[in-house]
Amino acid sequence: MKVHSSEQTIKWFLSTLSMVLGFTIIIFAIGQLIVRLLFAALGIWFIAYGFQLKTGNSMKKVIYTAFFGRRWF
Numbered sequence: 001m002k003v004h005s006s007e008q009t010i011k012w013f014l015s016t017l018s019m020v021l022g023f024t025i026i027i028f029a030i031g032q033l034i035v036r037l038l039f040a041a042l043g044i045w046f047i048a049y050g051f052q053l054k055t056g057n058s059m060k061k062v063i064y065t066a067f068f069g070r071r072w073f
Helices: 006-055 059-068
Strands: none
Touching: 006 059
C-alpha cells in the first residue's frame, strides 16, 4: 500500500477544488446567459404586445413590421 505525502494530498485537494470552482463558474455563466436571453425575449414580447394593443394589429403583423418594415403588408 502506497502512503501519500501531505504535499500530494494538498496538491490533489487544490487541483480538485480548482476544477470544481472552474466548472461551477462556467455553469453559472451559461445560466446567466440563458436568463438574460429570456428576459430580453420577455421585454420584446411586452413591447410587441403594447404595440398590438395600440394599433389593433395581430402580434405576427406587429413583429414582422418591427423587423422588416411596412413593405411586407
